[in-house]
Amino acid sequence: MDDGVTVPERRRPEREVGIRELRNAGKVVAELAAAGAVGRVTSGGRLVGWLVPASPDEQRVEELASQGRLKRGRRGGLAGRRPLPGRSDVPPLSQALQDLRNAESR
Helix, strand or coil: CCCCCCCCCCCCCCEEEEHHHHHHHHHHHHHHHHHCCCEEEEECCEEEEEECCCCHHHHHHHHHHHCCCCCCCCCCCCCCCCCCCCCCCCCCHHHHHHHHHHHHHC
């Protein structure tokens, strides 16, 4: 059944990074980014997190935003927004639809 939901591929760690190694995080992140690698962060051998490079799409979004060619949306979509006030110079949509129906039935 194809319901449009995609399952992400399982992450494949390219390099294991000990939590102590992150004391010099800049170096570790730079190495992983240069290699386009995923870092599996461990503490005492237990997985505690991931360092994941930005996807090409994420990089493009950042580039467009920094150029001012993209305006990011608000989190939550339309939640918390109020409808625009009605315009007095145009008829309500219900009236416009009724006028169109009346014109078609003639």
